[in-house]
Amino acid sequence: xxxxxxxxxxxxxxxxxxxxxxxxxxxxxxxxxxxxxxxxxxxxxxxxxxxxxxxxxxxxxxxxxxxxxxxxxxxxxxxxxxxxxxxxxxxxxxxxxxxxxxxxxxxxxxxxxxxxxxxxxxxxxxxxxxxxxxxxxxxxxxxxxxxxxxxxxxxxxxxxxxxxxxxxxxxx
Amino acid sequence: xxxxxxxxxxxxxxxxxxxxxxxxxxxxxxxxxxxxxxxxxxxxxxxxxxxxxxxxxxxxxxxxxxxxxxxxxxxxxxxxxxxxxxxxxxxxxxxxxxxxxxxxxxxxxxxxxxxxxxxxxxxxxxxxxxxxxxxxx
Numbered sequence: 001x002x003x004x005x006x007x008x009x010x011x012x013x014x015x016x017x018x019x020x021x022x023x024x025x026x027x028x029x030x031x032x033x034x035x036x037x038x039x040x041x042x043x044x045x046x047x048x049x050x051x052x053x054x055x056x057x058x059x060x061x062x063x064x065x066x067x068x069x070x071x072x073x074x075x076x077x078x079x080x081x082x083x084x085x086x087x088x089x090x091x092x093x094x095x096x097x098x099x100x101x102x103x104x105x106x107x108x109x110x111x112x113x114x115x116x117x118x119x120x121x122x123x124x125x126x127x128x129x130x131x132x133x134x135x136x137x138x139x140x141x142x143x144x145x146x147x148x149x150x151x152x153x154x155x156x157x158x159x160x161x162x163x164x165x166x167x168x169x170x171x172x
Numbered sequence: 173x174x175x176x177x178x179x180x181x182x183x184x185x186x187x188x189x190x191x192x193x194x195x196x197x198x199x200x201x202x203x204x205x206x207x208x209x210x211x212x213x214x215x216x217x218x219x220x221x222x223x224x225x226x227x228x229x230x231x232x233x234x235x236x237x238x239x240x241x242x243x244x245x246x247x248x249x250x251x252x253x254x255x256x257x258x259x260x261x262x263x264x265x266x267x268x269x270x271x272x273x274x275x276x277x278x279x280x281x282x283x284x285x286x287x288x289x290x291x292x293x294x295x296x297x298x299x300x301x302x303x304x305x306x307x308x309x
Contacts, residue, residue, distance in 0.1 A: 014201070014205075014208065015197075015198060015201045018197060018200070018201040018204070019193075019194060019197035019198070019201065022197045022200060022201075023193060023197065028200055028204070031200075032204050032207065032208070035208060036208055039208065101192070103185055104185075104188065104189050104192055107185065107186065107189040108189065108193070111189075126186075126190060127190060127193070127194065154186075157186070158182050158186075161182060161185070162182075
């Protein structure tokens with residue numbers, strides 16, 4: 001693959017890939033490193049990139065696995081045996097960006113506190129706008145399982161927010 | 173965006189959350205984007221053989237033409253230089269030998285004088301009658 005073709009293919013994906021890594025890792029430097037490593041990996045495998053099928057799906061899948069590795073190294077995660085879920089053990093830092101926006105900050109907290117796989121699936125669906133079929137392929141799940149996960153995750157966030165609001169911490 | 177599982181009241185808030193998250197990530201991305209580079213952008217592939225060829229040419233030229241090159245064999249001195257150097261040496265040696273000869277003759281004179289005034293060796297007494305002491309007019 002020629003350099004120009006490669007860049008034409010990858011450049012438009014970079015902001016979205018960074019956003020994904022940033023929300024998964026909640027750390028600017030780690031997200032930058034993850035994206036840089038992905039770029040290098042893609043560049044080194046550019047000859048076989050055409051055979052990978054959907055480049056966008058391939059990039060997000062590779063980045064997802066890289067994020068999991070990074071989080072494991074960070075020792076912030078534990079593997080929940082049997083359920084194939086990775087959960088955040090410690091509380092994530094809430095960025096100052098949302099300091100003055102309580103409801104938004106609470107949604108963010110609720111999202112970050114979802115089991116990791118649910119968070120990834122919801123991110124891929126709502127932020128990256130992948131089809132259920134694509135997500136199923138990326139996460140190695142059935143389409144139905146993805147649908148159920150998305151529904152449960154949204155419901156969990158919605159319920160949590162309802163509780164918060166009913167306790168008078170904010171208004172819709 | 174399909175959000176069929178959301179409370180309609182909550183949907184608007186969730187959409188705002190997504191927009192703000194994306195905006196934040198975009199803002200950070202714009203800051204770090206210049207640092208995200210591929211090595212291929214800086215070092216293009218054709219540079220390697222060109223750089224290698226230039227290096228080989230430079231080293232080869234230096235090895236063949238430079239005076240300091242250990243690979244270059246050339247006579248150290250020309251015949252004229254050797255002749256000139258020999259002449260200089262001979263001239264210097266002859267001057268030196270002349271000086272040495274003069275110094276030796278002086279030393280010989282000094283030795284003779286020293287011998288003459290050696291203690292215990294009587295100087296000949298002056299004979300008043302001797303002809304040699306008489307000033308002849």
